[in-house]
Amino acid sequence: MISMESKKGKMIILSGPSGVGKGTINKELRKDKSLNLVQSVSMTTRPPRPGEVDGVDYFFVDKETFKDAIQHDELIEYAEFIGNFYGTPRKTVYERIGNGENVILEIEVVGATQVLKKEKQENLVSIFLMPPSLKSLEQRLRRRGTEKEEIIKQRLDKALLEIPLKHKYKYVIEIDTVENAVEKVKDVLMKEETLEVSKYYSKYHVLRKEVNTVVKQSYMFFVDNWRENVERINTIRIPDGFDFKNYLVDILTNKIYSHVLANEELSVIESKEFIEAIIEHLMIDVNFFSIEQNAFQ
Structure with a gap:
């Protein structure tokens, strides 16, 4: 394996419509320990799902605690979806960047837009994951089998509003296959000099x-x-x-x-x-x- 050492910690935004495959690609990227990638832990007001651990999968809080974090500017970004709030705590992200780690923010488009407006661009690598088509996005949402028809329709309607915002990101990666998308993201990290590279080609x-x-x-x-x-x-x-x-x-x-x-x-x-x-x-x-x-x- 070609060795790659961390050069400079950065915030890596991995965003795109719900169901596009953000979680799958994020998970595959973090399997490669040589990339020096860590997952940011989001804060949410939704209840934990079976198997989820507080502080590992999410910071689970009530709405009052979440609103207090917003008022004190403790969140890099936040958004509401289907009655629940989601946000990224500022302190933990910048602590890890300060330690030379590359922190992935796997976030919705609304939250990513906030980050792009508020945070210093030299610390950011913004990537929009694009589905090959709306039909393929719908098929992916249905294959998950975790949501009712009404929720699937909401997600597809939301995607129609989110996809035109792709031009706000520095990179747009179309997901033809998960394997190829992961390799494209690695190419982006190399181009952005996020990694110390002696000789690396994905x-x-x-x-x-x-x-x-x-x-x-x-x-x-x-x-x-x-x-x-x-x-x-x-x-x-x-x-x-x-x-x-x-x-x-x-x-x-x-x-x-x-x-x-x-x-x-x-x-x-x-x-x-x-x-x-x-x-x-x-x-x-x-x-x-x-x-x-x-x-x-």
Whole structure:
């Protein structure tokens, strides 16, 4: 394993719509002890759930205590949701940052907005976790099986108001898979110099490099020899409605998918759709549509 030592304690905001996967990604990140990440413990007025421990999962308090903490500016942020209050105690967070630890604030969008307005930006790394679609967010909420239909609808309605606020964050990470999202967050921490890095590249970073290299080599070879390739394609019986772009995407996707999985380090990232999306972005970068339009002239 590549060693990474703490360089400077920072406050890392991990936010996004309810049900997007904040808790899952947070948990996976903190499994890697070399990242020097610790979880901030929030204060809440809701009752403990089975198995939750006061001071470990939350600081469980009554509403009067919570309101007193607000009046004395003891909370970095706070919000109310479905009749309960949630907030982040200032003292414990800054004590841990002062000790060189990177503190993750897994918080709702309302609370994150308060932090972004009130706290010093040099201490912050703000990350918005974005669902691939509202449909996928709804499916995730339903799979949890912990809430009634009315609550699910409230969360989805709230997400429609929260997603447009993503531009307020420094980083927006789309969750295609949990594995990829975790690696993207690691890339952010590296870029922000939150970690003391001698030489570190996450699996996501390496995957992009592999894909870029293979696609550009393969695709630019096609572009450089487009006339010969087009003439060869014209000799083939092409059915009506043939989609030239998708045909090329499929060829390159299969080639890269096999190439990447041949690398043992990347064998855990098996999303063909993820690789295909990168290919399509690269095709735009090298002006695929212009080449395609001119190819048959």
